[in-house]
Amino acid sequence: MKQVSLKLINVSKVFKDFKGNEVRAVDNVSFDVQPGEFVTLLGPSGCGKTTTLRMIAGFEKPTDGMILINNVNVVEIPPWKRDTAMVFQSYGLFPHMNVAENIAYGLKMRKVPPSDIEKKVKNILKVVGLEGYGDRPPSSLSGGQQQRVALARALVVEPSVLLFDEPLSNLDVLLREQMRIEIKRIQKEVGITAIYVTHDRTEALTLSDKIVLMKGGKIEQIGSPEEIYEKPVSKFAAEFMGKINFFPVEIVERLEDRTVIKLNGQVYTIPSLPTSKSEKYVLGCRPEGLKIASKGPVKGVIKTIVYLGNFSEYYIDTEFGEVMVKVLPPFDTTLSEGKEVHIDIVPEIAKIIQE
Ligand SMILES: Nc1ncnc2c1ncn2[C@@H]1O[C@H](COP(=O)(O)OP(=O)(O)O)[C@@H](O)[C@H]1O
Numbered sequence: 235m236k237q238v239s240l241k242l243i244n245v246s247k248v249f250k251d252f253k254g255n256e257v258r259a260v261d262n263v264s265f266d267v268q269p270g271e272f273v274t275l276l277g278p279s280g281c282g283k284t285t286t287l288r289m290i291a292g293f294e295k296p297t298d299g300m301i302l303i304n305n306v307n308v309v310e311i312p313p314w315k316r317d318t319a320m321v322f323q324s325y326g327l328f329p330h331m332n333v334a335e336n337i338a339y340g341l342k343m344r345k346v347p348p349s350d351i352e353k354k355v356k357n358i359l360k361v362v363g364l365e366g367y368g369d370r371p372p373s374s375l376s377g378g379q380q381q382r383v384a385l386a387r388a389l390v391v392e393p394s395v396l397l398f399d400e401p402l403s404n405l406d407v408l409l410r411e412q413m414r415i416e417i418k419r420i421q422k423e424v425g426i427t428a429i430y431v432t433h434d435r436t437e438a439l440t441l442s443d444k445i446v447l448m449k450g451g452k453i454e455q456i457g458s459p460e461e462i463y464e465k466p467v468s469k470f471a472a473e474f475m476g477k478i479n480f481f482p483v484e485i486v487e488r489l490e491d492r493t494v495i496k497l498n499g500q501v502y503t504i505p506s507l508p509t510s511k512s513e514k515y516v517l518g519c520r521p522e523g524l525k526i527a528s529k530g531p532v533k534g535v536i537k538t539i540v541y542l543g544n545f546s547e548y549y550i551d552t553e554f555g556e557v558m559v560k561v562l563p564p565f566d567t568t569l570s571e572g573k574e575v576h577i578d579i580v581p582e583i584a585k586i587i588q589e
């Protein structure tokens with residue numbers, strides 16, 4: 235498998251909407267993808283993910299900027315000469331062809347000799363776990379199996395870059411979890427460079443070597459799943475990656491690798507550093523970064539307890555609004571709805587976030 239790098243440099247796309255107004259769908263976006271890397275474009279609906287992907291594939295031409303595949307600017311190259319392949323949300327299989335014919339289609343178009351086609355199809359069916367399914371009609375397969383065929387069809391032409399646009403959105407939860415792991419396994423096995431578009435943070439966290447978080451056509455943050463989850467550069471990034479509680483914070487002292495802060499008068503040293511110097515900050519605590527205690531800087535009343543088996547969520551009314559605390563078993567049975575409690579932070583995983 236060829237391994238290529240991909241680079242977007244100051245890429246923008248301006249559309250005209252139905253009234254003739256300009257929409258800046260993608261706004262000065264730059265990022266790098268290393269050979270064999272799995273990069274996810276993550277963000278809310280309408281933030282420009284699909285447009286970015288379509289520009290990489292060549293279905294849209296950037297208004298500005300460069301897209302380099304192996305250091306060659308491809309913006310003038312038509313999609314069929316770009317050596318990319320896309321997997322869509324709707325599988326897009328041909329219903330009148332069987333599985334093997336569906337997969338072979340791209341190879342036929344490329345005039346690959348029939349004996350090679352047969353070999354390649356057989357091999358790729360094995361890779362996606364569908365050995366022996368070649369002569370079945372797609373309609374006889376489950377959603378997950380059809381998505382595997384779509385993946386096989388994209389992979390079999392040995393593209394340099396594999397592009398995914400929300401490929402798992404049509405599958406039910408269990409299947410989605412299974413396919414997530416499958417996609418990652420297959421991508422690593424074939425070693426292909428991949429760009430994956432999703433609005434689902436769990437998908438992004440599970441699959442990606444690197445996440446490009448987008449908001450309103452712009453890049454909000456680029457980093458590994460850990461970096462973005464643990465060191466969000468903004469409230470938006472922090473909230474998009476998962477439930478988080480915010481508290482007003484006073485910065486007492488910045489040390490080299492940690493910060494002394496005050497929350498409601500109580501002093502803590504936390505290992506996180508503010509991301510810039512002059513801005514306003516809040517303290518960000520994930521539900522797992524808080525504990526219910528007999529003492530603590532935040533007082534509240536338990537409003538709702540949601541039992542989820544291996545943990546419980548406690549929703550607590552406080553002077554800073556509703557706070558959610560994740561509690562692991564063994565559960566304290568004296569904590570019931572309506573009870574007054576204190577909340578303390580786990581300083582090791584608290585974060586100072588730019589407001
Ligand atoms: N062909 C188009 N013409 C006009 N506006 C478009 C077109 N395609 C996308 N847009 C607009 O560009 C923005 C980004 O869209 P899109 O890239 O599809 O976002 P996402 O995939 O993140 O949901 C949206 O505001 C969308 O309405």
Ligand SMILES: [Mg+2]
Binds near residue numbers: 283284285
């Ligand atoms: Mg989209």
